[in-house]
Amino acid sequence: MGRSPRCDKDGLNKGAWTAAEDKILMDYVKLNGEGKWSRLSRETGLRRCGKSCRLRWMNYLRPDIKRGNISPDEEELIIRLHKLLGNRWSLIAGRLPGRTDNEIKNYWNTNLAKKPEASRSVQLHCLQREPTVQPHATSQRELEQERLPESDIRGVANLEPQVAQQNAINGELGPSPDGNALLKRMLSDSDMSDGSLSFNSEEESPDFMIDFNVDDICQILDSDFSKLGTDQNGYVHDGERETKYPSYLNQHLMPPEEAEKHLNDGLHIRDDSVSAFQSLASLFESDDEKWAGGGGTNDANFALPGKNS
């Protein structure tokens, strides 16, 4: 039970699609929209199973698809996201407009998987660990040896974390470059072998990221970062889809009575979580305009602290 019918039953076609089949599929989707793939074959006489139709549409016929020529920026994002998410190709593809999960999976397997991890990481702008660290330190001594230099942890500006965070909140450093570098570093060093992120030391994992579960990250990635903004008081909210955030984030939200002091609506993130949250967002949204402008929210109050004040 529960299994979809096999495509090879009842003489359904397999293999490469013909131009005529493509046309039937495109015409049907134009008329009826996506979905209902099984109805498609029944109603059009196309001798393809629903799954095959869906795959052909999603990976090849969709009008907004970009094919080939993965740019260096896209490659870097793929590497970052794969570091963060593993082989969750559909989620990765969701962050690369016009790219399909199949294409990214193929690209990874043919181009990136073959490269040694070190040569992949060197393409990231984030810091490189030195010396090379064994993936699983077991003893306290080994853990101590793996710790990053204090200056490294605090980022390029060599600030005390609290100072860097406060600067970010106050708008003195823009989109929290220190937190960003730190987060990238954490993602580079994180161990996801058990399905969750873990860090080499508490110093590397601010409260925001401790026990950060991959599934939570996946849900956050499903949010639209272009909608994120920070109001003039320095509180982060998305203005549109606050309910989209996972319950996990609740612990990072201000209590309602506190939030009310600042705005009547929106998502309010605790002062001590703002920097890390911005860092996570800026990993995937490097376009400052989207931060500064609210990405289409046309809310004049949406601006990164310091960007317009």
Place this chain on the structure above:
DNA sequence: AATCATATCAACCGCCAGCTT
């Protein structure tokens, strides 16, 4: 020019979750 090796990528397969009956 012929053959073999390797790379690429479209498509298939099996599993699963969620929905409907």
Place this chain on the structure above:
DNA sequence: AAAGCTGGCGGTTGATATGAT
């Protein structure tokens, strides 16, 4: 509650293209 159906996902395959000898 159980069975059946569908869509979605990641892993894998195999036909084709390209490069090397």
